[in-house]
Amino acid sequence: MSAASIPTAPQQQARRRPAHREGSPAATAFRYVALIVGVVIMVTPFVYMVSTSFQAQAYVLTLPPQFIPNPATTANYLQAITSQNFLLYFGNSLIVAVAATAISVLVSSMMAFAFARFSFRGKELLFRILIAGLTIPAVMLLIPQFVLAKNWGLLDSLPGLIVFYVAGSLALNTFLLRGFLASVPGELDQAMQVDGAGAWTRYWRLSLPLARPALATATIFTFLSCWDEFPLALTMISTPERRTLPLAIAAFQGANATQWGLVFAASLIAVVPVIIVFLVFQRYFVQGLTAGAVKG
Structure with missing residues (x-):
């Protein structure tokens, strides 16, 4: 046997050392049980809500509860859609949420770009004041917002809601986007400056494409907060x-306090846009993570 074929001491130790240390069967079983219990606790109310929405009123409060409706009916959904201007309220929420989300993400991305790339007097102070707004509970601002809306002529209007929804989401979105834009290498920004690119070009063609993960996160958070x-x-x-x-569903529930199938059907219809937005922007979020990498 040649000397080259004799394993060295480190190689022998590496062979004796297990490649992966598995947990004990009891610990693994405990983790699975804990995960299953958590999933059941989280999913059961939603499953019961879906089941109740397909049940007639006579079967809603039966014991034990029926998670598989028998007989199943779509009458609750038809009644929810065709009664009490439900589609009008749905359209109002869609207009307000989409407009507020688009404006908030656009303005907050501009602010984040300024905080991340520009140097000006009072920058840190302004940013800390902006972040300090996140510590104030939204309920405490209801009266000041109502007074401002009355003085500005925005009371009882959808544009007024859009203005205050945008104002309420700017701080969080700017905080999220500033941290992401600050992590983009400054050499890329300087290279575009050498090529004659202005601030708007660097913002639109460099920062926004690289910030797709953060933009997707800000879009999801803003739409959820405005929609709900x-x-x-x-x-x-x-x-x-x-x-x-949300106002329509609250009034709907008040007018039909005992018709839980009708209320749950209306609530599930309201969940559909949220699911669509999450699925669409989750795809862009993953795409941004894989395609937005920067090689140093």
Whole structure:
């Protein structure tokens, strides 16, 4: 046997050392049980909500609860869509949420780009004041927002909701986007400056494409907050035709307090846009992570 074929001491130790240390069977079983219990606790209310929405009123409060409706019916969905201007309220919420999300993400990305790339007097102070707004509970701002909306002529209007939804989401979105844009190598920005690119070109053609993961996250958060918002809309909107979907569902539940199948059907219809937005922007989020890498 040649000397080259004799394994050295480190090689012998590497062979004796297990490649991966598995946990004990008891610990593995405990993890699986804990995960299953957590999933059941989280999913059961939603499954019961879906099941109840397909049940007639006579079968809603049966014991034990029926997770598989028998007989199943779509009457609750048809009644929810065709009664009490539900589609009008759905459209109002869609207009407000989409407009507020688009404006908020655009403006906050500009602000984040300025905080991340420019140097100006009072930059850190302004950013800290902006972040300090995140510590104030939204409920405490209802009265000041109501007074401002009244003085500016924005009370009882969808544009008024859009203005305050944008203002309420700018701080968080700017915080998220600034951290991401600050991590982009400055050499790329300087290279574009050498080529004669101005600030807008660097923002639009460099920063935004690389910030797709952060933009997707900001879009999802903003749309969810605008779509589900209830206290401010309840405070500002008084005309029934200008109600958003959360207000409509609350009034719907008040008018049909015992018709839980009808209420759950309306709530599930309201969940559909949220699921669509999450699925669409999750795809862009993953794409941005894989395609937005920068080689140093």
